[in-house]
Amino acid sequence: MDELDSIFSDDWSEDHRSGLVAVVGRPNVGKSTLINAILGQKIAIVSSKPQTTRQRQLGIYTRDDAQFLFVDTPGIHDPRTRLGDYMVKVAQNALHDADVILWILDVSGALREEDTVIADAIKRAAANTPKALVLNKIDLAGEDCDRRDHLALIKHDLVFETSARNGAGLPNLIDGLIPLLPLGPRYYPSHQVSESNLRFLAAEIIREKIVELTSDEIPYAVAVEISRFSEKKDINIIDAIVYVERESQKGIVIGKRGKMIKRIGSDARADLERLLERHVHLQTRVKVLKNWRSNEQFMKRVGYFLGKGKKGQPG
Numbered sequence: 001m002d003e004l005d006s007i008f009s010d011d012w013s014e015d016h017r018s019g020l021v022a023v024v025g026r027p028n029v030g031k032s033t034l035i036n037a038i039l040g041q042k043i044a045i046v047s048s049k050p051q052t053t054r055q056r057q058l059g060i061y062t063r064d065d066a067q068f069l070f071v072d073t074p075g076i077h078d079p080r081t082r083l084g085d086y087m088v089k090v091a092q093n094a095l096h097d098a099d100v101i102l103w104i105l106d107v108s109g110a111l112r113e114e115d116t117v118i119a120d121a122i123k124r125a126a127a128n129t130p131k132a133l134v135l136n137k138i139d140l141a142g143e144d145c146d147r148r149d150h151l152a153l154i155k156h157d158l159v160f161e162t163s164a165r166n167g168a169g170l171p172n173l174i175d176g177l178i179p180l181l182p183l184g185p186r187y188y189p190s191h192q193v194s195e196s197n198l199r200f201l202a203a204e205i206i207r208e209k210i211v212e213l214t215s216d217e218i219p220y221a222v223a224v225e226i227s228r229f230s231e232k233k234d235i236n237i238i239d240a241i242v243y244v245e246r247e248s249q250k251g252i253v254i255g256k257r258g259k260m261i262k263r264i265g266s267d268a269r270a271d272l273e274r275l276l277e278r279h280v281h282l283q284t285r286v287k288v289l290k291n292w293r294s295n296e297q298f299m300k301r302v303g304y305f306l307g308k309g310k311k312g313q314p315g
């Protein structure tokens with residue numbers, strides 16, 4: 001951080017606060033939606049299906065007095081594949097590295113057994129780290145929703161009620177978290193919101209469309225690799241390979257007369273053009289790689305491996 005400190009040292013005062021805020025919880029509780037809503041920008045893909053996020057992703061939120069390094073994590077679940085093992089490990093590592101833990105709970109439904117498992121994981125990994133509970137999806141919570149069970153899960157410093165979908169409670173959340181952050185410098189320039197490169201974002205956007213448009217096991221069995229990402233004068237050329245685990249899944253992703261893959265491609269292209277602010281030529285191919293979710297070499301190739309992100313130097 002020394003180099004960055006000297007670059008940005010003029011920008012922050014002695015009482016400036018900053019740190020890693022691990023955003024953890026069950027799959028599908030709204031972790032990624034919450035971070036996108038705070039940043040006012042989509043840095044992480046979102047879907048109505050669980051286990052959407054697969055990697056650690058940083059969301060950087062800067063104010064004059066503080067810089068939050070939100071760490072979006074995969075939902076903590078009982079893993080069934082190497083990919084699942086990896087995802088849970090990513091969340092555990094984020095707990096270890098965190099300055100503050102933000103545990104997102106979904107109050108649109110009752111507490112679940114998995115929440116108790118997560119409480120144990122948090123206690124093991126981060127016993128002394130400040131913790132805030134976020135009771136999310138309050139827009140769906142009935143009058144009769146009893147929050148006492150949620151609050152009894154773990155000893156915590158703060159509680160917030162939010163709707164990541166409509167933005168309720170988010171300004172309070174930010175203001176409330178500031179005292180939990182340690183004193184520290186502005187690690188990233190104030191305009192930077194993420195660390196992800198465009199290739200990664202392109203692959204994620206394509207995966208998001210597949211997760212949205214398909215069902216059953218397909219969303220979980222898909223990986224996307226960008227085989228070409230080149231910038232021409234007024235257009236970006238992107239070639240993507242969509243990997244599935246079985247021939248039958250390939251048939252579904254391609255669809256009747258190629259209808260499904262066309263829809264995936266055109267939805268993804270629209271988002272990519274918005275993101276890149278230029279025309280995009282997107283070509284997608286579908287390939288079968290049997291049991292890739294247990295193939296560590298392949299997983300590494302598409303980015304599912306644990307990097308050496310150090311505290312303060314995420315990624």
Ligand SMILES: Nc1nc2c(ncn2[C@@H]2O[C@H](COP(=O)(O)OP(=O)(O)OP(=O)(O)O)[C@@H](O)[C@H]2O)c(=O)[nH]1
Pocket residue numbers: 026027028029030031032033034045046047048049050051052053054073074075076136137138139140162163164165166
């Ligand atoms: N009604 C309502 N829906 C929400 C809220 N927050 C998130 N959602 C929805 O919940 C679903 C899951 O949201 P995600 O942000 O993908 O959840 P996640 O916790 O990141 O899920 P994983 O990445 O799978 O662990 C999406 O359909 C969101 O639109 C909320 O406050 N209210």
Ligand SMILES: [Mg+2]
Pocket residue numbers: 031032033044045046052053073074075
């Ligand atoms: Mg997510």
